[in-house]
Amino acid sequence: MRVTAEAKESTRRKILDAAQDLFRTTGFEATTTRDIAKAAGIATGTLFNYFPTKEAIVTTLVVDSHARPLRRLANEQHESLEEALFAHAAAGMRLLKPYRKYLTPVLDTAMSPLVEAQRDDLGQSLRTDHLERVVELTRQHELDAALTPVALQVYWTLYLGVLSFWTNDKSPKQEDTLALLDQSLAMFVSWLRGGEEKSN
Amino acid sequence: MRVTAEAKESTRRKILDAAQDLFRTTGFEATTTRDIAKAAGIATGTLFNYFPTKEAIVTTLVVDSHARPLRRLANEQHESLEEALFAHAAAGMRLLKPYRKYLTPVLDTAMSPLVEAQRDDLGQSLRTDHLERVVELTRQHELDAALTPVALQVYWTLYLGVLSFWTNDKSPKQEDTLALLDQSLAMFVSWLRGGEEKSN
């Protein structure tokens, strides 16, 4: 069961490579599953032996890009929580950058604000990993008491809003997106501080 | 050209009624355009003479529900801006309530956070009308200086996040959604206040 396993992995890679290539050049929606199969040199049926849906392919591409978890810059101390969260979000977006143009299907499903909406648990890790780090950073700034489930829900909504905006950002270096991110996080953090004061 | 016009309007209504009925009982995705056509007593081709896409049908249902603009409670004065915005959003959701279960396609397209993503201008009014009232209320509380385009973008993101959550809210009376709305607006308004202070 070694030849088989290798062949299987090779087929999987061929699909992902072909898909990535086509998505980049032709776009997600304009690319047909038949196109991907042909480019990978397999039958359409085979493609669906490896991925349950077309979306699962693009989601896998995105998730795989997060496999090597950005070394967390050791513990590069950021002055403020804003700065730390900004750096964190920006790092996530750096990983997502190659997929920016066809991120929409991933946002709609795998990263949906609704936990219950997760069709598969493929994208689950994107959300939980990101949020875990948010919790960690918040704790470092001793504001974690304010991080209720609702607060996390609000954070994720804001982050998705930023990503969604980013998808179509026409400004030269997407600086509009960074501005939106900055404002969103400033609002979020100052809200956390407010909640904390009350509870003290 | 009277008989014709009447007939046309009648067909349009038959489609909308049939669609609303089927969406409610069967759900948006499980309902086929062929089903709608059959229920309306027309051919599938005819259906697409009236609505360009299946989504346009559900969007039309939602937009039509906003046709009779909620009388604005005269000018029922709310103590705080939070309360006013909460009442405004809650009023919007009261209108949307019949469509809660199949609101997702509308959120994804017509109400998308990306203005550029609007395929047609059908849902445009949903966004602009809602935001106009937000501007108006904010002005009444003399905080409109802080209402930058970015701030409006943030507001709309938060509102969509609440609606998206609402879509799947399993809590008995959707009180979780109201809590989320409350928190989101509190955060937003206190952020506006902060921005205002600086600019004064």
Add this chain to the structure above:
DNA sequence: CCTATTATGTGAGCACGCTCACAATGCAGC
């Protein structure tokens, strides 16, 4: 080695949203 069993590949075919060439219908000008 040969056979039985399991894993993988295949493409015709399904149901869907939507289109288009054409048929039926309604109405104006005579």
Add this chain to the structure above:
DNA sequence: GCTGCATTGTGAGCGTGCTCACATAATAGG
């Protein structure tokens, strides 16, 4: 009324994403 034009209705058919009954290939047991 009849004819000609415009408007509305029709359903076979297209291209999707995806499925399934089956073919093929690879491994394990003897």
